[in-house]
Amino acid sequence: xxxxxxxxxxxxxxxxxxxxxxxxxxxxxxxxxxxxxxxxxxxxxxxxxxxxxxxxxxxxxxxxxxxxxxxxxxxxxxxxxxxxxxxxxxxxxxxxxxxxxxxxxxxxxxxxxxxxxxxxxxxxxxxxxxxxxxxxxxxxxxxxxxxxxxxxxxxxxxxxxxxxxxxxxxxxxxxxxxxxxxxxxxxxxxxxxxxxxxxxxxxxxxxxxxxxxxxxxxxxxxxxxxxxxxxxxxxxxxxxxxxxxxxxxxxxxxxxxxxxxxxxxxxxxxxxxxxxxxxxxxxxxxxxxxxxxxxxxxxxxxxxxxxxxxxxxxxxxxxxxxxxxxxxxxxxxxxxxxxxxxxxxxxxxxxxxxxxxxxxxxxxxxxxxxxxxxxxxxxxxxxxxxxxxxxxxxxxxxxxxxxxxxxxxxxxxxxxxxxxxxxxx
Numbered sequence: 001x002x003x004x005x006x007x008x009x010x011x012x013x014x015x016x017x018x019x020x021x022x023x024x025x026x027x028x029x030x031x032x033x034x035x036x037x038x039x040x041x042x043x044x045x046x047x048x049x050x051x052x053x054x055x056x057x058x059x060x061x062x063x064x065x066x067x068x069x070x071x072x073x074x075x076x077x078x079x080x081x082x083x084x085x086x087x088x089x090x091x092x093x094x095x096x097x098x099x100x101x102x103x104x105x106x107x108x109x110x111x112x113x114x115x116x117x118x119x120x121x122x123x124x125x126x127x128x129x130x131x132x133x134x135x136x137x138x139x140x141x142x143x144x145x146x147x148x149x150x151x152x153x154x155x156x157x158x159x160x161x162x163x164x165x166x167x168x169x170x171x172x173x174x175x176x177x178x179x180x181x182x183x184x185x186x187x188x189x190x191x192x193x194x195x196x197x198x199x200x201x202x203x204x205x206x207x208x209x210x211x212x213x214x215x216x217x218x219x220x221x222x223x224x225x226x227x228x229x230x231x232x233x234x235x236x237x238x239x240x241x242x243x244x245x246x247x248x249x250x251x252x253x254x255x256x257x258x259x260x261x262x263x264x265x266x267x268x269x270x271x272x273x274x275x276x277x278x279x280x281x282x283x284x285x286x287x288x289x290x291x292x293x294x295x296x297x298x299x300x301x302x303x304x305x306x307x308x309x310x311x312x313x314x315x316x317x318x319x320x321x322x323x324x325x326x327x328x329x330x331x332x333x334x335x336x337x338x339x340x341x342x343x344x345x346x347x348x349x350x351x352x353x354x355x356x357x358x359x360x361x362x363x364x365x366x367x368x369x370x371x372x373x374x375x376x377x378x379x380x381x382x383x384x385x386x387x388x389x390x391x392x393x394x395x396x397x398x399x400x401x402x403x404x405x406x407x408x409x410x411x412x413x414x415x416x417x418x419x420x421x422x423x424x425x
Contacts, residue, residue, distance in 0.1 A: 056124045060098035064252045075324060122146070153170045153202050163354050164376045168329075168330035187245045192218070192248075201249075231257055246275065256287055281323060281397065285396070294387060332365075334378075341353045
């Protein structure tokens, strides 16, 4: 046996050396693997943030589909794209649903959007009854809700909420802009055809108040169901009243049908004036200038007002093949205003975002120096137009002559008259 200097056999020492070397190599490999894992982890992208979802509850298939519908959906998407497609590192998504003009369905959809779909804010609810229903859901959940399509002034009066905004028009603004001008020109006796739901009721009431305040008289009112196809009995009552003006407290397909049938009955040729208290450019296009010429109406937006409105309209028409209504222009403007506030607040918290929305003036293709009041009313100029004759119109959609610009603080209900419970008096 050969002994080493420490007295251990040579083979034994060799085996110990091999074992020690294996231990050292295992430790090195373990460290390398751990370092590699940490390096890979450090290089891996962070999990993607959930998208920021904005909901729109629209009439996609009924009598208000041309006013809102696909056009409003498109305008909202254009706003998201123009903003850059994301905010706070979250991609912006527009979630759209059709409420079929049913208030209970609108309420259910709003609840589903907030509770299960992760929608941060609702940027429109077309029509008044459906808007009032969805508004209650938004208030209960402290969520922002913006109205571009509906007109009922209840949204900024009794039904107002801390995070609700009425953006484009309301029944008071329409009545004040149209009724005031009409009575001043001697059209001082009125008979109303009223759509029998919240919007029609408010529009008739507000216009009647303007007429009587100016010294005019209301000779009667007849109510008709929503989405009426035959107006003959209602028009005969209006014709028999001998009123100088037949006020149409309705919208969309109801307004179109009423005016077309009134022309067939020769009502306008008989000397009575038809006054659509809410009409959109798509309505005038459907009626045709031959029948609609001479109508006087109030609008919040017209595509041919300035370079900005014309530029937006050109891009919009490339997608929708028609000009935007005021409601569709409004949803574009309001979505951009909301997204800018989210960016400035660095959060989607309703209170923080709404504070910035109310503090920031609105200057874009829709409004100049617009502002959101304490009651949620977005105050901006309104416009009184007269429908052109066929000879005056150069191309399709060239339908309005501007008669007057009504400053926002004169067009809309004064804040001191508001019935919003949030306003301290």
